[in-house]
Amino acid sequence: MDFIEVTLKVNADFADILTAELGELGFDAFVETEDGFSAYIEENQYSQEALEEVLSRYADFVQVEYTVQKIARQNWNEEWERNFEPLFIGEQVSVRASFHPKPEQAKYDIVINPKMSFGTGHHETTTLMIENQLSLDHQDKRVLDMGCGTGILAIMAGELGASEIVAVEIEDWTVENARENAALNNYSSIDVRLGGAETIEEEKPFDIILANINRNVLLEDMPAYKAVLQPRGWLVLSGFYTEDLPMIQQRAQELGLAYVSHRVKNNWVSAIFQES
Structure with missing residues (x-):
């Protein structure tokens, strides 16, 4: 089964709300981006109509731009790696996903698999x-x-x-x-x-x-x-x-x-x- 990726450009104040809403539609993986987030769902569970209905509820409060694309299952890890880059905070803290190698120079090493959660x-x-x-x-x-x-x-x-x-x-x-x-x-x-x-x-x-x-x-x-x-x-x-x-x-x-x-x-x- 392939996946559908929906990438939303949205004000951060509404990102958590829309994450919860899309979670109710069956999206089960979310990744933060610089100006919003990307959401993932198995292709057979995806409904364009349901997505548009959710977004229409908030049309009076926030402007949302989004794109939709299909991702082959064999490229799933590549998508995570593309969207979730490891980073350093305060020159001491490494934050990475489990598929990233552990850095040698980090004083603190935190592994995060975010799924549907922000942070x-x-x-x-x-x-x-x-x-x-x-x-x-x-x-x-x-x-x-x-x-x-x-x-x-x-x-x-x-x-x-x-x-x-x-x-x-x-x-x-x-x-x-x-x-x-x-x-x-x-x-x-x-x-x-x-x-x-x-x-x-x-x-x-x-x-x-x-x-x-x-x-x-x-x-x-x-x-x-x-x-x-x-x-x-x-x-x-x-x-x-x-x-x-x-x-x-x-x-x-x-x-x-x-x-x-x-x-x-x-x-x-x-x-x-x-x-x-």
Whole structure:
């Protein structure tokens, strides 16, 4: 059976939404691109009509351009290799797929098979979050990764020495993928949970909380993060633009979280706050 590749050019704010929608249509592999993502489905399951119906629901909110092509099954690995290039972050972290060779010069080596989940490190927000993680002491710390996607940030926390890691996602297929990637990197002990902020209510405090989601969810859920953050603990956020930073800072200040620093890449931001 051959595959159908649908490559969508879409605003990053809607990429997660469309990924979930296409997942419902039977697409079972997604790869981030510079301006959107590519989605894959077996040819006998593909429906052009169903794809257009999904995209039409969002026509009033976002402009989506897409292309469709058939890929022979024997070229499947070539497609993954073409779309998912290994990369280095912060001159220390290698992020690669399982079919890439392990680099000798990497201090930290993370293997990610993304399937339907975002978080390969190629998106600016993931890169920025990892760069911020490298600046924080994770050794023997309790870490929470909200909106964990592939689980890459939770795995990074393990690489940096975290003793206990909880990861949370709202989609069951993403939870499954995060668990698979955690096991692939020898971190099966990561507690990957299905749900949202409600899953961390009455949790023991965390030393570091990571949340790479989007502005609106962050603004809504920051009180929940604050409630389970250790005194002097770190909150690392991303998924928003430079113009949104003042709003995030204001919300943090209202909650008693002190702004520490932020990084910017292509107008995306990752900011660090600390419990006072």
